[in-house]
Every structure is written in C-alpha cells, then in structure tokens.
Amino acid sequence: MMYIQVSRAVWPPMFELRMLTAVSALESRRAEIFPPPAVMPWLQRYLSSMLAAENLDPIPRHIARLMSNLTNLVTQLQAGPVLYKKRHTLALLFDVFAVQSEMSLADPDELVLGYTQLMMGFLLFNAAPRSIGMIGLGGGSLAKFCYRHLSDALIEVAEICPQVIAVRGEFMIPPDGPRFKVHCQDGADFVARNKSRFDVLLNDGFDKAGQPPQLSSRRFYDDCYASLAPQGMMVTNVLGGEKNTDAQVDAMRDAFKGEVYVIDAYDSLNQIAFACKGDLLKVDLRTMMERTRFIPCLHSATLRLIAHGIAYARDGVVTECSM
Structure with a gap:
C-alpha cells in the first residue's frame, strides 16, 4: 500500500x-x-x-x-475497498489517502507504484527464485509481475480480505493454477504454517488502518524467518515516519539476526526493508551494480538506486561505483 x-x-x-x-x-x-x-x-x-x-x-x-x-x-469506502478508475490507471483504494494498488490500463503487468519496483530489488540477490510467498494481494501488481517475469517460480499469496480477492478479475490477476494460488488467509497464519519453504517472501499486508499488529510483531517476523529456505529473503513494505515504525524494524532485526536494511521509496512515504536468512545481503556494491545489467525486467536506474540504497544502509557510506 x-x-x-x-x-x-x-x-x-x-x-x-x-x-x-x-x-x-x-x-x-x-x-x-x-x-x-x-x-x-x-x-x-x-x-x-x-x-x-x-x-x-x-x-x-x-x-x-x-x-x-x-x-x-x-x-x-465506508462499505469496503473501492475500484477507482482514472484516465490511464485503475486503482484499489482503502481510503482517500491510501492507494492500495494501481494498474496501468495499457500495460496491466507494469509496476506503476515506485515502492513495488523497489520491492523487486530482491532480484539483485536471487534472480531466479523457485518459490515466492506473498502477504497481501491488493490489485496483484507484484503477483502479476513475478508471474510474468519469473516463469520458473511457484507463487502463493495470502490475502485476508474476501472483497479484495473478489475483484481480482478486474486487475487481470491470473487464475489459480499449478504456478499460482491465492489463499484467503491471514498472513500471520500463512507464514506460521509454511516452514523453510520460500526463497523470497514479499510482505505488503495492509488494511484500512495501516499495517495490522499481527503483521508487525516479533513473533510474526520469527515465523517469517522460519518460513524462508536457507539463503531466503524477506522484503517488507513499511510506513516511514509512523510512531511504531522503528519498533517494527527493530523486531525484524531481532528476528533476522541484524541482517535488515531499510531504504526510502522515492515517490511516497513508504520504506522498504530487505532482510535475509544467511548472507545474501553481504554483496558489495560493485557486484550489485554488475548484476543490474542482467535483470531486464526492471529499469537499470531503479536497480542502481536499490543497490546504492542498500549499500548506504549497510555501510553508512557509498563510494562512487559506476558500471
């Protein structure tokens, strides 16, 4: 969101x-x-x-x-999520201040919102995941992008709101099948019941009030850690500047043994936290910049922004590194 x-x-x-x-x-x-x-x-x-x-x-x-x-x-909006069609996009709204998801009518699989592009930064560390878990379906932006560009990945999505799932057709979200499945399930239960399963876990679970408490607790992040395969990665969308954001990130760091780095979105109040089980995030900046050449589904400028953001969050300083 x-x-x-x-x-x-x-x-x-x-x-x-x-x-x-x-x-x-x-x-x-x-x-x-x-x-x-x-x-x-x-x-x-x-x-x-x-x-x-x-x-x-x-x-x-x-x-x-x-x-x-x-x-x-x-x-x-008093009755639930609303579809909001503009000239070039279709959006899913929870309230007038929050765009839950937005789809380009000309290219339904495009990542319109900047924070979703940043969440795909996990490709710098695992360009070919075999199993992807997602918390929060929304308009399916991340799900559709992964389904289209990561054809070897099995994708499972947990979405707690039946009303959101009911409009999946409006957003051209693929039907359930061998490679893709949407569960009407609380994200906290979803990770608790899947141990050592996901190469990548994308956490974008929000309701009208923001991020639910059960999706920001230390217990939840412990379960997220346990749900990852060895060398797995979790990417979480959080709201910068909120009073509980620091506590939320601290809970992630405790669960992931300190391997958590947060970067700012460039078009909203969001922040994206990258956390790993293992040492995936210990890659140096030069290597990350080299990898940007081999990920055609994302713009190289976005990938370079992510690489520099993670390097700065991790090292506190970024030296010039042009590739």
Missing part, C-alpha cells in the same frame, strides 16, 4: 487565484458540501493536484465535479 502525500507544488499565481475564486463561488452558492475550515487547505491542494493531473481549468464546474466524485468515493 502506498500512502498518498498530496502535492505541495507551488502553482502559478493566476491558477491559485482562479482556484480560490471558484471555491469561494461554490461555497457562497452552497453548491457543494465543504468540510470544516481546518481541512480546507488539504482539500484545495487535493483539488489542485487533480485538476493538474486531468489538465482541467480551475473553474466552478470542474471543481464541483471533483468534489462530487470525492464525496461519492468517501461514501463508497
């Missing part, structure tokens, strides 16, 4: 003036239900971002439509 940070871009003065004039006109006519004054700065940034994204002028008609869409979205 990627938590949205509404753009704080500095808009051209005339755009801002027209925006404020249009909002004031709607408020004076009571054409839309506006939130309390404390929320208005966020709402105006949200509306400005949406107008810019859709290349719309800041006039009352367009703002009223966006406000109506937002109101309908909030109402629908």
Whole structure:
C-alpha cells in the first residue's frame, strides 16, 4: 500500500487565484458540501493536484465535479475497498489517502507504484527464485509481475480480505493454477504454517488502518524467518515516519539476526526493508551494480538506486561505483 502525500507544488499565481475564486463561488452558492475550515487547505491542494493531473481549468464546474466524485468515493469506502478508475490507471483504494494498488490500463503487468519496483530489488540477490510467498494481494501488481517475469517460480499469496480477492478479475490477476494460488488467509497464519519453504517472501499486508499488529510483531517476523529456505529473503513494505515504525524494524532485526536494511521509496512515504536468512545481503556494491545489467525486467536506474540504497544502509557510506 502506498500512502498518498498530496502535492505541495507551488502553482502559478493566476491558477491559485482562479482556484480560490471558484471555491469561494461554490461555497457562497452552497453548491457543494465543504468540510470544516481546518481541512480546507488539504482539500484545495487535493483539488489542485487533480485538476493538474486531468489538465482541467480551475473553474466552478470542474471543481464541483471533483468534489462530487470525492464525496461519492468517501461514501463508497465506508462499505469496503473501492475500484477507482482514472484516465490511464485503475486503482484499489482503502481510503482517500491510501492507494492500495494501481494498474496501468495499457500495460496491466507494469509496476506503476515506485515502492513495488523497489520491492523487486530482491532480484539483485536471487534472480531466479523457485518459490515466492506473498502477504497481501491488493490489485496483484507484484503477483502479476513475478508471474510474468519469473516463469520458473511457484507463487502463493495470502490475502485476508474476501472483497479484495473478489475483484481480482478486474486487475487481470491470473487464475489459480499449478504456478499460482491465492489463499484467503491471514498472513500471520500463512507464514506460521509454511516452514523453510520460500526463497523470497514479499510482505505488503495492509488494511484500512495501516499495517495490522499481527503483521508487525516479533513473533510474526520469527515465523517469517522460519518460513524462508536457507539463503531466503524477506522484503517488507513499511510506513516511514509512523510512531511504531522503528519498533517494527527493530523486531525484524531481532528476528533476522541484524541482517535488515531499510531504504526510502522515492515517490511516497513508504520504506522498504530487505532482510535475509544467511548472507545474501553481504554483496558489495560493485557486484550489485554488475548484476543490474542482467535483470531486464526492471529499469537499470531503479536497480542502481536499490543497490546504492542498500549499500548506504549497510555501510553508512557509498563510494562512487559506476558500471
């Protein structure tokens, strides 16, 4: 799940003036239900971002439509996850602040969200895993990418929410078969029942409130460690800046004997933790950079970013290493 940070871009003065004039006109006519004054700065940034994204002028008609869409979205989200179609993508939302998953309509197997690209950084350490476990299906971005590009891997996914599984067809997630299976199961139970099984475990389990407690405890990470084959790797999406994030990462480090390194996502508030059972992460930067040449399914710039991020998290300093 990627938590949205509404753009704080500095808009051209005339755009801002027209925006404020249009909002004031709607408020004076009571054409839309506006939130309390404390929320208005966020709402105006949200509306400005949406107008810019859709290349719309800041006039009352367009703002009223966006406000109506937002109101309908909030109402629908009270009943559960919602599909949200934009011009080029289809998203799965848990609330208005969080994109659980996003799919390109032109290329359904593409990794749209930056943090999912970073999670695939495990390919720098194991380019051909035979068994992949996943916690959290969402819109299936990671599952579809692995299914398409890692044809020798057996993939099993634990998703606790039946409503999420029910819309898998909308996101073109493959049906269950010999290579791929989705379990309606709590991720904590999933790892507890699979010992020494996975070469790679991708942990992206969130609900509306964030990461559930059972997916961030020391016991959970002990079970994740036990679920990995020798030289296995766990990659976990965590929320940077949250009050319990440091404790969560400490629990990982305790379970994985210190072999945990965290890098920041470049397009959201997320952080990605790489943890290994063994010494997979002890690879030097030059070797990681060399390996970026042989992973065609991810952009080399993304792989270099991951390599430098892990090297810095591990060593505290990164010397220049161009390959």
